[in-house]
Amino acid sequence: MKANEMVTVQSPETVTVQSREIVTVQSPEMVYANGLQVSYGRHAALQDISFSLPRGEIIGLVGENGSGKSTLMRLLAGMIPSYRGKVRICGMTDLWKAKKRVSFLPAVPFFEKEKNVLQTIECFSGLFPGYRKEMVQTLCARFGLSLSEKLSAFSTGRLALALFILHISREADLCLLDEPFRGIDIKTRQAMKDVLIETVSPEKTFLISTHEILEMEPLFDRIILLKEGHLVFDEAADSLRERTGKAVAEVIREAM
Amino acid sequence: MMKRLLKYELGRLILPFGILYALSLLLSLSIRLAGGGEGGSLAGILFTFLLTLGSAGILVWRFYQTLYGHEAVFLFSVPTGAAAQIAFRVLSALVFSVLSGFVMMVSSLLIGGEPSRLTLSLTPLSAAVYLGGMVLSILGLTLELELFLTLSGLPVFRPRQKRWISAFFVLSFAADRFISPARDRLWPMQLILTSNGLFFSGDRIPADFSLSFSLAGVLLSLIRIPVCILLIIFLIRRYVMIAE
Amino acid sequence: METFDPNIPLYQQIVSLMKQRFVSGVYGPGMKIPSIRELAMEYRVTPNTVQRALQLLEQEGLIFTERTNGKFVTNDMQAMERLRTDILTEQVRNVLLSLREHGYTDEEIKACMEEEMRRNESK
Numbered sequence: 001m002k003a004n005e006m007v008t009v010q011s012p013e014t015v016t017v018q019s020r021e022i023v024t025v026q027s028p029e030m031v032y033a034n035g036l037q038v039s040y041g042r043h044a045a046l047q048d049i050s051f052s053l054p055r056g057e058i059i060g061l062v063g064e065n066g067s068g069k070s071t072l073m074r075l076l077a078g079m080i081p082s083y084r085g086k087v088r089i090c091g092m093t094d095l096w097k098a099k100k101r102v103s104f105l106p107a108v109p110f111f112e113k114e115k116n117v118l119q120t121i122e123c124f125s126g127l128f129p130g131y132r133k134e135m136v137q138t139l140c141a142r143f144g145l146s147l148s149e150k151l152s153a154f155s156t157g158r159l160a161l162a163l164f165i166l167h168i169s170r171e172a173d174l175c176l177l178d179e180p181f182r183g184i185d186i187k188t189r190q191a192m193k194d195v196l197i198e199t200v201s202p203e204k205t206f207l208i209s210t211h212e213i214l215e216m217e218p219l220f221d222r223i224i225l226l227k228e229g230h231l232v233f234d235e236a237a238d239s240l241r242e243r244t245g246k247a248v249a250e251v252i253r254e255a256m
Numbered sequence: 257m258m259k260r261l262l263k264y265e266l267g268r269l270i271l272p273f274g275i276l277y278a279l280s281l282l283l284s285l286s287i288r289l290a291g292g293g294e295g296g297s298l299a300g301i302l303f304t305f306l307l308t309l310g311s312a313g314i315l316v317w318r319f320y321q322t323l324y325g326h327e328a329v330f331l332f333s334v335p336t337g338a339a340a341q342i343a344f345r346v347l348s349a350l351v352f353s354v355l356s357g358f359v360m361m362v363s364s365l366l367i368g369g370e371p372s373r374l375t376l377s378l379t380p381l382s383a384a385v386y387l388g389g390m391v392l393s394i395l396g397l398t399l400e401l402e403l404f405l406t407l408s409g410l411p412v413f414r415p416r417q418k419r420w421i422s423a424f425f426v427l428s429f430a431a432d433r434f435i436s437p438a439r440d441r442l443w444p445m446q447l448i449l450t451s452n453g454l455f456f457s458g459d460r461i462p463a464d465f466s467l468s469f470s471l472a473g474v475l476l477s478l479i480r481i482p483v484c485i486l487l488i489i490f491l492i493r494r495y496v497m498i499a500e
Numbered sequence: 501m502e503t504f505d506p507n508i509p510l511y512q513q514i515v516s517l518m519k520q521r522f523v524s525g526v527y528g529p530g531m532k533i534p535s536i537r538e539l540a541m542e543y544r545v546t547p548n549t550v551q552r553a554l555q556l557l558e559q560e561g562l563i564f565t566e567r568t569n570g571k572f573v574t575n576d577m578q579a580m581e582r583l584r585t586d587i588l589t590e591q592v593r594n595v596l597l598s599l600r601e602h603g604y605t606d607e608e609i610k611a612c613m614e615e616e617m618r619r620n621e622s623k
Contacts, residue, residue: 247506
């Protein structure tokens with residue numbers, strides 16, 4: 001090993017450096033979680049969740065309501081500091097610091113109704129470093145979203161698309177999307193899918209929770225299924241199909 | 257750079273405070289026009305209550321929205337630490353507390369009569385002390401309520417329990433403030449005002465008080481505020497779940 | 501827009517689709533194929549799936565990568581011929597299998613095939 005050479009290892013804990021040269025260890029995965037537990041009072045929302053999210057993949061998070069999907073997303077977004085177990089995002093254990101690299105679009109996103117897209121862009125670029133203003137404007141132009149109209153005047157579908165674009169243009173490695181397709185018309189969903197495929201890059205990871213698994217199947221490299229706070233499986237979509245000879249949606253339905 | 261959060265929060269507070277201030281000024285004008293200005297400083301006290309409780313109320317309501325509502329998720333996804341999250345809230349509270357103090361003075365002037373005379377006769381030092389007292393009042397009340405809101409956000413409590421806890425503390429603090437606010441806060445100011453040769457409405461000066469007691473009161477206020485802030489930072493960093 | 505069979509691994513289906521395009525001439529020998537991103541957008545699948553498919557095609561010798569220029573269809577005419585034959589054989593095999601399972605005899609199948617070919621010619 002040469003000094004300053006970047007080494008990728010399977011599990012950072014097992015590295016033993018024998019020479020006195022400086023070696024930078026970079027974890028290959030975007031998210032590493034082990035034995036995660038979250039409780040709301042006596043109700044256990046997540047129990048013993050362990051998984052590893054690779055970089056550059058689109059991962060689908062599936063499960064019934066109350067299975068812990070939202071809780072897991074919030075944990076990764078740094079909104080739940082009191083959890084048990086280990087988690088690392090981009091190699092960082094401090095989730096407050098990891099927020100720089102994580103973007104979170106909740107199921108009901110917040111926005112200022114009186115502002116228009118341009119003003120919201122200004123607001124976002126002030127609050128989130130490295131915000132990509134031009135990307136938002138380009139995408140909005142492509143889908144015919146008005147930059148100067150107040151957000152309160154947008155229809156549900158277009159509003160969802162606008163907020164989706166606004167959040168996806170953040171400079172983040174881990175993009176968490178909590179049910180972005182819920183209640184959205186087909187045309188807007190297609191638009192979102194297109195944007196998603198365009199934005200994918202080998203450094204970015206998307207974790208998307210959804211119920212419409214049949215429609216979204218082709219979009220996912222990997223599927224994680226949660227049931228009542230437990231992790232049922234975490235597997236690549238194609239390997240699931242190869243192994244069972246069934247559609248992912250079918251496998252999920254059987255597991256539930 | 258994360259004081260962009262401050263700018264954001266100030267922008268969000270302008271509307272509710274604007275309404276509060278407009279109401280206050282209108283009310284004081286109408287009191288004057290109704291000839292109530294000569295009715296002693298009862299109106300002045302009323303306005304102190306109105307503005308103190310109103311300001312604290314707005315700030316605490318805003319804090320609640322940004323800790324338990326959808327806006328909370330948004331604000332907490334901004335990449336800053338827990339300290340910065342509280343810093344911008346406290347600073348914006350400070351800004352509007354000072355503004356409320358000024359509006360209080362203007363209202364007094366508008367009412368006419370005794371409150372107006374009193375305000376006009378304040379020396380710069382007394383005015384500063386007066387403002388300071390107002391700020392301490394508002395901030396102290398606000399931060400104590402925010403601390404208890406934060407405590408009730410701990411995951412050990414179930415949602416229904418949380419609501420009862422919040423209600424209890426809000427009510428007990430409001431009651432406490434209603435019963436004895438002016439006396440605690442205004443003592444040091446009365447001391448300074450009377451020593452400057454100004455007089456304050458007779459029925460509020462207690463039978464006996466000592467300088468040290470008053471100063472202790474001020475000191476307590478000054479300590480309470482940073483302690484609340486530090487506790488809130490600690491709780492948010494370690495325990496409070498930002499959830500809907 | 502393609503609708504995929506959700507029961508079969510997506511990358512395999514992409515491989516089949518690409519092979520079809522090689523054989524039908526949409527991507528002729530030596531032609532540059534679109535980037536992974538473009539293909540992903542066209543098929544509406546993830547770029548990773550496309551990449552896996554292209555890796556397989558490269559392993560089978562049907563495409564090659566030129567470092568800075570991208571990926572190209574092979575110029576190897578033999579490989580292309582082999583592909584054409586493979587596809588034809590596979591399709592015929594599938595049809596025969598299916599029809600035989602239905603109970604048709606080889607003579608019936610052959611006669612029907614010839615009849616259909618004659619019909620299509622006169623169009």
